[in-house]
Every structure is written in C-alpha cells, then in structure tokens.
Amino acid sequence: MRFDDVCLEAIGATIPDEIWSSEDIERQLSPLYQRLRLPEGRLELMSGIARRRVWPAGTVPSGPSIRSADAALTAADWDRGRVGCLIHASVCRDFLEPATASRVHHELGLPPQCWVYDVSNACLGLINGAVQIASLIQSGAIESGIVVGTENSRPLLESTIATLNADTSLNRNRIKPAFASLTIGSGSCAWLLTHRNHSRSQTRLTSAIARAHTEFNDLCRSDHDTAGAGMQPLMETDSQRLMVEGIATGAAALKDLLQDSTWSAEQIDRTVCHQVGSKHRLLMLEAMGLSPDNDSVTFPFLGNTGSVALPLTLASAVVNGDIRDGHRVAMCGIGSGINSVMIAADWGETPVAGNLDASSADQRPVVAAE
Numbered sequence: 001m002r003f004d005d006v007c008l009e010a011i012g013a014t015i016p017d018e019i020w021s022s023e024d025i026e027r028q029l030s031p032l033y034q035r036l037r038l039p040e041g042r043l044e045l046m047s048g049i050a051r052r053r054v055w056p057a058g059t060v061p062s063g064p065s066i067r068s069a070d071a072a073l074t075a076a077d078w079d080r081g082r083v084g085c086l087i088h089a090s091v092c093r094d095f096l097e098p099a100t101a102s103r104v105h106h107e108l109g110l111p112p113q114c115w116v117y118d119v120s121n122a123c124l125g126l127i128n129g130a131v132q133i134a135s136l137i138q139s140g141a142i143e144s145g146i147v148v149g150t151e152n153s154r155p156l157l158e159s160t161i162a163t164l165n166a167d168t169s170l171n172r173n174r175i176k177p178a179f180a181s182l183t184i185g186s187g188s189c190a191w192l193l194t195h196r197n198h199s200r201s202q203t204r205l206t207s208a209i210a211r212a213h214t215e216f217n218d219l220c221r222s223d224h225d226t227a228g229a230g231m232q233p234l235m236e237t238d239s240q241r242l243m244v245e246g247i248a249t250g251a252a253a254l255k256d257l258l259q260d261s262t263w264s265a266e267q268i269d270r271t272v273c274h275q276v277g278s279k280h281r282l283l284m285l286e287a288m289g290l291s292p293d294n295d296s297v298t299f300p301f302l303g304n305t306g307s308v309a310l311p312l313t314l315a316s317a318v319v320n321g322d323i324r325d326g327h328r329v330a331m332c333g334i335g336s337g338i339n340s341v342m343i344a345a346d347w348g349e350t351p352v353a354g355n356l357d358a359s360s361a362d363q364r365p366v367v368a369a370e
Contacts, residue, residue, distance in 0.1 A: 012071030048278025052185030052303030084142025089125035090149025185303025
C-alpha cells in the first residue's frame with residue numbers, strides 16, 4: 001500500500017508519573033521468590049527492562065487518550081472541525097460497549113461528521129489505525145484523522161503478582177508463561193494525520209505493508225475480554241516460541257516493506273520497532289540485517305507498552321534528536337497473533353507534545369543474559 005498525500009502532522013505522548021522498577025516487582029513477589037528460591041535481579045537481567053510506569057488506580061484509558069490527542073491537535077494548531085476520523089486503538093478500553101472512541105471524540109469537541117470507532121489488534125492497534133486513516137486521506141474521503149490509545153498495565157501487573165503469590169502449587173516451569181506479563185508498562189500516544197496539501201510538518205508516510213502468520217495465534221493469550229478500571233486480566237505467553245516466530249514474521253515483513261517502498265536496508269536512517277526486551281531486539285535486528293546503532297528503544301525505562309510502544313518510541317526518538325528532517329524511518333510493528341504491520345516514512349518536522357521529554361528518556365539498552 002503506497003501513499004502520496006499522507007503526513008504525520010503531530011504526535012501527542014503522555015506517560016504516568018508512578019514508576020515501578022523490576023526490583024519493586026520482585027519485592028512484591030517475595031513470597032514466590034522465597035518459596036522457589038529464585039535469584040533476585042533476574043527480571044531485569046533477562047528482559048533488559050529496569051522500570052515501567054503505571055497509571056493511578058482507577059484510571060480508564062479515555063482520560064490519558066484525551067490528553068494525548070489534545071496535545072497533538074494543539075501542537076499542530078489544527079482546526080478540530082477538520083478531523084474526519086477518530087480511532088481509539090489500544091488493547092485497553094473503557095467499555096466493551098460503546099466504543100471508547102465515543103468519549104474521546106466528545107471530550108475533544110470533534111465534529112459530528114467524524115468517523116468514530118475502536119480498533120483492537122494486540123500491539124499493532126495504533127499502527128493499524130494509522131494505516132486506516134491514511135487510506136481514508138489518500139482516497140480523498142477525509143482531510144485529517146487521529147489515532148490514539150492508552151495502555152494500562154496496572155491491573156495486569158497486580159493480578160499477575162497476586163496469582164503468583166497465592167498459588168503454592170506453582171513451580172519454576174509453571175511460572176514461565178507469566179513472565180511476559182511482568183514486563184508490561186503503561187503509556188498513551190496519539191498521531192494526527194493530515195493531507196499533504198495542508199501539512200506543515202511534511203513528514204510523509206510513503207508505504208505500509210501487512211503480514212499475517214496466524215498459525216501462531218495461540219502463543220500469547222489473555223484469559224478473557226475485559227474493559228474499564230476494574231478489570232483483572234491474566235495473560236499466558238510462550239515467550240521463547242513467540243520470540244522465535246515473531247522474529248521470523250518481522251524479518252519477512254521487512255522484506256515486503258523494502259520491496260514496497262523501493263528502499264534498501266542500507267538507506268534506512270532510523271528504525272523503530274515494537275518494544276519487547278533486549279534479547280528480542282538484538283535477535284530481531286540481526287535477522288532483519290539492520291544495525292542496533294540506528295535503532296531507538298524505550299523498553300528499558302517504559303517496559304512493553306503494547307499498542308503504544310512503537311508510537312511512544314517514535315516520539316522519544318524525535319524528542320532526543322535521533323530522528324531528524326530528511327531521515328528515512330522504518331516503523332516495524334509486530335504483535336501477537338502473529339501479525340506484522342510496517343510503515344515507511346520520509347521524515348520532516350513533526351512536533352511531539354505532552355510530557356515525554358528528554359529527561360524521562362534514558363535510552364541505554366540493557367544487555368540480556370544469554
């Protein structure tokens with residue numbers, strides 16, 4: 001899928017103030033650690049994740065999403081009456097019904113002619129939403145649109161910790177499917193997309209591809225469909241197989257993106273990928289034939305923030321000056337299912353607004369244990 005007329009006009013990024021370090025989580029898991037004689041420090045060592053952030057108890061996704069979308073609109077000085085589509089695209093949502101996008105649309109004061117709906121696709125929701133809006137802009141149906149989402153890791157972290165401590169039948173092998181749940185962090189991000197003729201940023205989305213390896217849909221699953229501040233989800237993940245098959249999916253998808261964009265791997269100035277952990281990152285880039293020196297990360301200080309992980313990392317890279325005017329940027333999204341969506345962009349001068357600044361972006365990757 002190629003685009004001639006779509007620009008990423010502004011990014012709004014919001015992260016919580018409350019920080020949970022991997023050491024904090026291990027302290028909360030002291031009953032389990034003591035019973036199984038687990039060595040302290042393994043969570044950070046194995047994942048490369050030193051800390052993650054969590055929203056205050058009772059937070060619903062629409063609140064931070066409203067702030068992120070408002071920040072993007074304000075940064076672009078964009079007329080809200082010109083927004084033709086609003087998609088709320090995170091895993092977390094306020095309700096099963098109606099669409100969380102409904103409250104966000106109302107609070108932002110967007111026009112009644114706007115398309116308003118939710119999209120959910122694990123860690124790819126925002127990228128899928130961006131491609132849908134880009135397609136509407138390219139077709140001439142709308143002039144601009146916003147995709148936004150907020151992931152709330154607190155309920156999953158609390159439920160996982162409580163379950164691991166309470167079930168005394170668990171052994172070392174049986175706790176492995178819960179490991180990935182302890183790496184999840186919270187955050188919010190919004191992208192404002194506009195038609196090129198009305199863009200100040202001139203950051204052009206030039207192509208997008210999708211690749212589905214859905215025979216591996218059973219490698220990461222949540223226990224049930226929940227929404228709102230009172231949800232208590234649990235998730236089981238075959239982390240090793242998910243990593244192997246996810247890397248294979250991503251490597252194949254990058255070949256599709258390079259073919260569609262007519263770029264070579266050497267012409268990519270900066271990559272931004274889904275944020276899982278240090279071992280996954282290095283193996284993924286190696287399989288893709290890409291250099292870690294040109295790759296941006298946020299997982300060491302934000303954890304895996306699901307659907308907003310890639311968008312927040314893109315924002316962080318702009319804030320830190322790693323992405324600049326004239327760069328060719330490859331956004332390499334991968335999500336459980338297994339699906340991959342990737343976007344190529346010729347970067348211009350897209351502003352980033354919100355509370356994600358350089359002081360909160362310690363991007364030093366931690367090397368994982370072998």
